[in-house]
Amino acid sequence: xxxxxxxxxxxxxxxxxxxxxxxxxxxxxxxxxxxxxxxxxxxxxxxxxxxxxxxxxxxxxxxxxxxxxxxxxxxxxxxxxxxxxxxxxxxxxxxxxxxxxxxxxxxxxxxxxxxxxxxxxxxxxxxxxxxxxxxxxxxxxxxxxxxxxxxxxxxxxxxxxxxxxxxxxxxxxxxxxxxxxxxxxxxxxxxxxxxxxxxxxxxxxxxxxxxxxxxxxxxxxxxxxxxxxxxxxxxxxxxxxxxxxxxxxxxxxxxxxxxxxxxxxxxxxxxxxxxxxxxxxxxxxxxxxxxxxxxxxxxxxxxxxxxxxx
Amino acid sequence: xxxxxxxxxxxxxxxxxxxxxxxxxxxxxxxxxxxxxxxxxxxxxxxxxxxxxxxxxxxxxxxxxxxxxxxxxxxxxxxxxxxxxxxxxxxxxxxxxxxxxxxxxxxxxxxxxxxxxxxxxxxxxxxxxxxxxxxxxxxxxxxxxxxxxxxxxxxxxxxxxxxxxxxxxxxxxxxxxxxxxxxxxxxxxxxxxxxxxxxxxxxxxxxxxxxxxxxxxxxxxxxxxxxxxxxxxxxxxxxxxxxxxxxxxxxxxxxxxxxxxxxxxxxxxxxxxxxxxxxxx
Numbered sequence: 001x002x003x004x005x006x007x008x009x010x011x012x013x014x015x016x017x018x019x020x021x022x023x024x025x026x027x028x029x030x031x032x033x034x035x036x037x038x039x040x041x042x043x044x045x046x047x048x049x050x051x052x053x054x055x056x057x058x059x060x061x062x063x064x065x066x067x068x069x070x071x072x073x074x075x076x077x078x079x080x081x082x083x084x085x086x087x088x089x090x091x092x093x094x095x096x097x098x099x100x101x102x103x104x105x106x107x108x109x110x111x112x113x114x115x116x117x118x119x120x121x122x123x124x125x126x127x128x129x130x131x132x133x134x135x136x137x138x139x140x141x142x143x144x145x146x147x148x149x150x151x152x153x154x155x156x157x158x159x160x161x162x163x164x165x166x167x168x169x170x171x172x173x174x175x176x177x178x179x180x181x182x183x184x185x186x187x188x189x190x191x192x193x194x195x196x197x198x199x200x201x202x203x204x205x206x207x208x209x210x211x212x213x214x215x216x217x218x219x220x221x222x223x224x225x226x227x228x229x230x231x232x233x234x235x236x237x238x239x240x241x242x243x244x245x246x247x248x249x250x251x252x253x254x255x256x257x258x259x260x261x262x263x264x265x266x267x268x269x270x271x272x273x274x275x276x277x278x279x280x281x282x283x284x285x286x287x288x289x290x291x292x293x294x295x296x297x298x299x300x301x302x303x304x305x306x307x308x309x310x
Numbered sequence: 311x312x313x314x315x316x317x318x319x320x321x322x323x324x325x326x327x328x329x330x331x332x333x334x335x336x337x338x339x340x341x342x343x344x345x346x347x348x349x350x351x352x353x354x355x356x357x358x359x360x361x362x363x364x365x366x367x368x369x370x371x372x373x374x375x376x377x378x379x380x381x382x383x384x385x386x387x388x389x390x391x392x393x394x395x396x397x398x399x400x401x402x403x404x405x406x407x408x409x410x411x412x413x414x415x416x417x418x419x420x421x422x423x424x425x426x427x428x429x430x431x432x433x434x435x436x437x438x439x440x441x442x443x444x445x446x447x448x449x450x451x452x453x454x455x456x457x458x459x460x461x462x463x464x465x466x467x468x469x470x471x472x473x474x475x476x477x478x479x480x481x482x483x484x485x486x487x488x489x490x491x492x493x494x495x496x497x498x499x500x501x502x503x504x505x506x507x508x509x510x511x512x513x514x515x516x517x518x519x520x521x522x523x524x525x526x527x528x529x530x531x532x533x534x535x536x537x538x539x540x541x542x543x544x545x546x547x548x549x550x551x552x553x554x555x556x557x558x559x560x561x562x563x564x565x566x567x568x569x570x571x572x573x574x575x576x577x578x579x580x581x582x583x584x585x586x587x588x589x590x591x
Binding site: 036124148150244293 | 412414438440526541
């Protein structure tokens with residue numbers, strides 16, 4: 001490109017020369033960020049892949065080929081954990097989407113006070129997850145916590161109940177907390193999308209005598225469907241990777257009842273310093289999430305086409 | 311408008327639903343606040359009672375004695391978040407400008423690469439990060455918590471700021487550029503001053519993110535109590551025998567005060583800014 005620019009000094013080349021310097025300038029601006037991400041995210045990712053073929057621990061490392069993967073794939077527990085992780089993701093994301101839709105619809109209602117309500121929904125999103133979780137830890141306390149205490153007073157429970165001490169109740173408790181953390185963000189994104197829907201559509205339907213519910217079902221939902229679908233993907237990825245909530249509430253217990261892939265990876269690698277085994281688990285997460293996202297992107301394209309979005 | 315009018319019954323229904331919804335969202339905060347005001351004897355009393363005549367702010371003064379480093383933890387949280395925000399913005403501003411205004415090869419691909427970072431949480435990359443930090447001698451320093459924090463906020467920062475910069479009229483830059491100003495001069499003297507509101511919103515969003523994400527890096531890369539941020543320091547209230555729940559809740563609420571204050575002042579812009587990506591297509 002430099003050659004052409006130098007050989008033909010005319011108007012067209014001027015534009016080209018500018019184009020060239022524009023590209024250089026752009027890359028100059030992006031390079032620092034890209035390099036930083038390269039060192040702190042991309043390189044560690046490659047290093048994780050390499051480590052997964054070694055038996056690295058605190059002492060040292062040597063190449064073991066596929067041994068870590070063979071070991072992992074021949075452990076029945078691993079499949080149990082993968083299954084649980086998907087169950088966790090699907091359940092939690094579904095609830096977040098439903099709560100998000102309910103929240104956005106309520107906040108979108110033309111009633112006095114809605115500016116205040118929009119503000120009051122934000123706190124779980126903006127405070128550190130770890131601090132919100134400590135609040136939930138206390139709510140779930142079986143002896144003195146709000147949930148056990150109130151349930152006893154109303155008569156749902158006859159005695160103390162440790163929500164986090166049993167495999168099932170701990171799992172669903174963690175789901176509730178995860179939904180609590182995720183709902184504000186989903187609600188606000190849906191709300192923003194709802195406000196972007198043209199009022200003409202609603203007015204036309206209203207003039208034709210369409211009920212509120214009909215308008216919601218046949219106008220709002222289709223119009224914001226692209227946002228719902230892409231939000232569900234983002235939310236699915238984050239929920240799949242959700243670490244702090246489970247770690248603070250149960251550390252993956254009791255007896256592995258809340259151990260998802262990310263918790264398993266953390267325990268293996270950082271808890272037991274089995275870097276090689278941990279890396280194999282981390283790679284499994286990346287592969288599964290990658291495949292999932294590809295499938296999902298396909299779906300997203302079809303949804304967008306169906307609803308006529310470019 | 312007539313279409314938006316509700317009957318009285320509908321209004322009551324909407325308010326009741328909003329009340330229920332917000333109860334779920336705010337329940338932990340209400341209970342945390344109630345707990346922070348209650349003496350331990352009341353909290354450990356059965357059956358459960360919400361109200362007591364003994365409510366006091368005692369825990370808010372006692373907590374500093376029980377965990378002498380508490381002030382330090384809160385300071386560390388603010389310090390780490392501020393450093394992360396500053397460094398992140400240094401990387402984000404030029405990159406966001408390039409994506410908003412310039413045309414260059416591999417533009418979509420490189421932007422996609424940035425956004426793909428959102429797919430990984432720190433947890434997946436912890437092993438090599440841990441080893442990098444150990445090799446560089448950064449374990450147990452502030453940097454071990456700052457550097458990974460920056461990396462995971464750069465993509466979101468670029469995405470948000472790009473949206474803002476795209477809204478600034480292009481003509482002003484073109485005028486400066488035609489007048490012979492260099493590209494860098496145009497960016498510094500024309501674009502950035504115009505982008506100040508956007509910079510503030512993105513900066514605050516990054517700050518909130520940086521304040522929120524400290525836990526994982528802190529418990530993994532740092533063992534020194536004096537450097538710990540608040541979310542990781544809070545478990546100091548968990549003793550061998552019992553947990554000082556009232557003081558722990560008082561400390562937690564005190565610790566979220568900085569973000570809440572920042573949020574209250576800027577919430578109107580933040581909501582618009584954070585959701586801008588949703589309506590733009």
